[in-house]
Amino acid sequence: MYSETQLLLLSGLQHLQFCRRQWALIHLEQVWSENQFTAEGRNLHDKVHDSEIESRGDVRIVRGLRLQCLRLGLVGQADVVEFISADTGVELDGVTGFWRPFPVEYKRGKTKIDDCDRVQLCAQAMCLEEMLKIPCGGIAAGALFYGRPRRREQVVLDTSLRDKTEALAQEMHQLHAAGQTPKAKYQKKCGSCSLYETCLPKTTGIKKDVAGYLAKALEF
Ligand code: SF4
Incomplete structure (x- = not known):
């Protein structure tokens, strides 16, 4: 278990998966350059986080929820968490019944060959499980919403994706402790x-x- 002062940014997992040096430049050396891809991605996220909390039928949509996981040592923010009404699940303040969380992450562009987006989504689900006291593996799936073309892709949060996410989180803490840019x-x-x-x-x-x-x- 990590303490709150040791938490690293969850979004760093996608940088680490993409390139160890990119992660170190951003998170150790605080370097950031914006190109067309990152600008478009930021605009998409801004639009998501600007919106209000809303209810649509049996779904409550929460945007910009702060996330943390002491077990993995991660902190971040969810674009969207859909809470879907169900017979069993978690209870929410101010509403009756039980709800099953379903994280949705917004990305520019199209689906990627590597797992960097899926790992980030999986880490968000693992944060939600710890925060909402859901047994590990209790959130079975989430979704990635791509901006071009506009498409929602369901992601199964299976054991292999969870193992990969945990390994990356551990490696991120090791690189952070070492403090050296590859x-x-x-x-x-x-x-x-x-x-x-x-x-x-x-x-x-x-x-x-x-x-x-x-x-x-x-x-x-
Ligand atoms: S080696 Fe440098 S340019 Fe290439 S992906 Fe890594 S950080 Fe980016």
């Missing part, structure tokens, strides 16, 4: 990275290698 290594995905101009992956690693070589050479 070296740049050019990969195909660097082209869509918001930190490309800061990272300079095609040259930064080389520069460091040359600097290391010179330092060694000067020892003799």
Whole structure:
């Protein structure tokens, strides 16, 4: 269990899954560059969080809910949590009956090949389980809503996704404790990275290698 002062941003899991160096640049070195992709993503999130809490039939929709999980050491915010009326579930303040939480995360663009969005959604569900005292695994699914094309994709929060999410959270805490930014290594995905101009992956690693070589050479 982590204390509240040790919690790291849940959103960092998607950065870590995308690239360890990107996570370190954002979360250790506090560097942030906005490109078209991140700007569009931010606008989509702003629209979601600007909206009011509402009820639609058997569903209560809560936006911008603060999340935390002491077991994984994470803190963050949910875009949307739908509470669906059910025979069993959690009780909510000010309303009768039982409700089953269903997290929904909004993303720009289309579904991704890697699991970075699914991991973030899974971490949100694990936060909700701890906060609402739901047994681990009690939230079976959530959804990702993509902006282009506008499409909602159901995500099953199975054991393998949960294990991956836990492992990433642990690694994030280890990297945070170590406090060191991994070296740049050019990969195909660097082209869509918001930190490309800061990272300079095609040259930064080389520069460091040359600097290391010179330092060694000067020892003799
Ligand atoms: S440019 Fe590439 S190496 Fe650098 S942070 Fe982005 S993905 Fe990682």
